[in-house]
Amino acid sequence: MGSHAGDAAEHLKKTVRVKKGETVEQVLTDAIGKFKTRGCDMPSSVATDYAFKVAGFFDFMTSLHRDMLDYDYIANCVSKGERPVLELLAPGEVK
Numbered sequence: 001m002g003s004h005a006g007d008a009a010e011h012l013k014k015t016v017r018v019k020k021g022e023t024v025e026q027v028l029t030d031a032i033g034k035f036k037t038r039g040c041d042m043p044s045s046v047a048t049d050y051a052f053k054v055a056g057f058f059d060f061m062t063s064l065h066r067d068m069l070d071y072d073y074i075a076n077c078v079s080k081g082e083r084p085v086l087e088l089l090a091p092g093e094v095k
Contacts, residue, residue, distance in 0.1 A: 014038075015083075018068045024052065025064040031088055049091040054084075061086070062094075 014034045018027055028047035036042055044050070052061040054073050061071055068074050077084040 018074075020067075020069060022068055023065050024061050024068055027068050028052065028064070028088075035088075044091050049094065051089045051094045052086040053089050055087050056085075060089075 014031060016027055016031050016034060025047050028050050032042060032045065032047060032050065036045070048064060053059065054061075057073075059073060061068070069078065074084050
């Protein structure tokens with residue numbers, strides 16, 4: 001997963017496991033935690049301030065209570081055995 005969140009986190013990639021039934025908010029919380037434990041300066045610690053964006057596309061994951069696996073992009077990647085590539089958008093980039 002790429003990142004736009006925070007200067008220190010810029011262009012860092014982190015892998016976050018997604019379990020069946022996990023919501024976007026839960027995965028965002030895990031991702032933010034991973035960046036913070038690596039010493040990245042995150043603009044906010046609150047998952048609801050962020051959003052995921054599909055890398056290279058104008059496709060956003062903004063429904064925080066929706067299961068990650070309900071998104072077509074994620075489901076297609078999983079069915080093909082591919083790893084989804086997402087960008088973490090910082091609070092200033094989430095409109």
